[in-house]
Amino acid sequence: MRSTLNVLRKKLAAGRKISMLTCYDAGFAKVMEDAQVDCILVGDTLGMLVQGRDSTLPVLLQDIAYHVSCVARGTRRPFLLADMPFGTYQESPQQALRNAVTLMQAGAQMVKIEGGAELAPTIELLTRSGIPVCGHIGLLPSHVHALGGYRVQGKEDAEARRIVADARAVEAAGAAMMVIEAVPDPVARQVCEAVQLITIGIGASVACSGQVLVLHDMLGLTATPAKFVKNYMVGAPAGGDAVLQAFRRYAQEVETGAFPGVEHVYGMAAGNIGTPYGNQSGS
Template identity: 55%
Template sequence: MSAQTITRRLTQADLAKLYASGEKVSMFTCYDASFARLLDGAGVETLLIGDSLGNVIQGHDTTLPVTVADIAYHTAAVKRGSDHAFILADMPFGSYQESPEQAFRNAVTLMAAGAQMVKLEGGAEMAATVEFLTQRGIPVCGHLGLTPQSVHALGGYKVQGKGEAAAQRLRDDALLLQQAGATMLVLEAIPAALAAEVTASLNIITIGIGAGKDCSGQVLVLHDAFDIPPGKKAKFVRNFMDGASSLHDAAIRAVAAIKDGSYPAPEHTYAG
């Protein structure tokens, strides 16, 4: 099964078939119609309207100031600019932690703006919320490991899941989220061996970012992958503009690298 043979917008079921066939799932963050059109044309299967827009679009030091209205605005723009990619929207900080009911209200706003699934951070403490949403028709993607909305609680942007106790907690959280109804899971900045183990233990799609090559797919932050602005990036970032003739060419190269497993390479990977 190839997603590129489907001319309509991809669905959650299409991504599940792609995963079942053994093909890696490609995902890019995206925030506007122009880049949505470019990434869509390059064959990217999933566009994530990430709360990373707080950093790369709004100029904040963290993702914490981003609002539901911000995500909804950019989700609508991305939806208008794309015809093919699956649309995933972040639930921003403070929009779902209070109660499942609060999460549902805000998820409805994002779905109405064009999202096909929402993403929220956290493990066991979010299981009841994930179950509440999925039972009411809101598809959910979880997010474990380095969770940027908890940057202050984590003491900065640090690799997570190191040490057996932390690794076991992440394993347990992943299973709980799956049992609660999550159908996708982002694993960020964790040792590659742990990500491989978690992926093998689940029957849902895992999307890695700084989590090694054995996840079901990879997500790239648009501005990092295209070296905007130039400068030092996280270890797991690869500059796909290096040697590319255009942004479109860079996007095609990125998708190809995810598909053939050449990205992430060992130099983009954290050890345990």
Template identity: 45%
Template sequence: MAGKQMLNIVKMKRMKQDGDPISMITAYDYPSAVLAEEAGVDIILVGDSLGNVVLGYDTTIPVTLDDMVYHSRSVARGAKNTFIVTDMPFMTYHGSIDETLRGVSRIMQEGHAQAVKMEGGAEIADTVKRIVQAGVPMLGHIGLTPQSVNQIGGYRIQGKDEADAKRLLEDARALEQAGAFGIVLELVTEEVAAYISSELSIPTIGIGAGRGCDGQVLVYHDVLKYTSNYRNKRFVKTFGDIGEQIRSGISAYVQEVKTRQFPAEEHVFAAEDGVLDNLYGKGKAEIHS
């Protein structure tokens, strides 16, 4: 978007205070980032969901730090005026703080992100504090945490009972106190997500967490049905169906190649007069043309 001003964490907090919802979408490559920026999105998340969506894994767990750096750098080239948050992948922030900071440094310096995102609550608060002290903006992520899918027993809705709701609130407060500039709430009941949002001074960004969050995030490929055999999700609204357009477009191309309709006359280039005669000899040019 021409003349777009990049968002920053101070403006995001002001947006929460003013009741101005924050729009976030994932992107994993240069063309997706270009289009997202042109559409006016506030924040681009280079999520480790690229493992499921782009790399063909069943979960996000196989995604590496190298993967995240590569895709973050691609997105940064396409969205120079949009705030970019990049995920720290599985097990890259649960070891020593030195190892964690090296990974964060790669995301910021090589991946050209403006912030990192990490899954977890009170258990990672000390790590979050050290990252923020190092000068790196950090976005939290609680509720359903895909990197822990094997531990929590699958993709289950969070905050359905009192104990779980209390845990989520405690996690959110711990992240806020540690210096996180915002928190993603994933697959959290609407009532609990709204209450958590009201209790925090930092913005919440929901995905499957209802209408009370300070912003919303969806996966690029879900918004546009950019896949084959798309599986509908209750918390997702699709706004286009480019998957079908891509499939039908490629099918038409294949058909025209098979029937020799493509390339047509308007798609080819002609040599200068006499080139074939000089190349093959007079009288033989027609055989080769």
């Protein structure tokens, strides 16, 4: 039986954190399930990893829907989230609802959208319509051009206050989960203290309810990985189950709070993080 939000909350209540990985196909999804990874995110990172693009921006709704259906067919247990691509929810809450329905019909249990307080009406409509929502604050990959590149967010006091306010607004609108990306550890901790929903960190803080990494990054397939990445193939046993063991070790380290370590989170002086999400060129 596929996991639910209630199952995830019970795990947290028992003092164990939630593991999440991105995935785009049935084969890897099945290995993640065998490794006891809690959640799988079909991310718009597939634009860079699967389609060979320079960013996540060109990814289409039908691209995500196709890969969601692949992952859904490959698994029975993990909780399954789907990114809503750039341009599929910004126009209006009604546009977001139509497109979210497509992803839910493809097999997703929750949709993820990037943004803060400005998305409150969209989150409210989706949740009223029975569609669970995962917010995404801090570094927003779909806003990369507006942000001036992949840069740590929240270093200045005003920016940190805005991030905390966005987190509260996303929760108040009805989101059940929230990704916090590339935010200095002290600010991420403030966010976690300010909200009650499930917080998933990536380059944020071990204080989050759980962690997410991009599949290709944590398998060591990235030419220039960001600071928040740990290569779980290092030390994995040789042989056919090396990837399984890498996934399993990741899930265990997240569950116990061993990952991320201090070397995987940002301080207040952090700047650019490079080009994350498995960019093979390192550019």
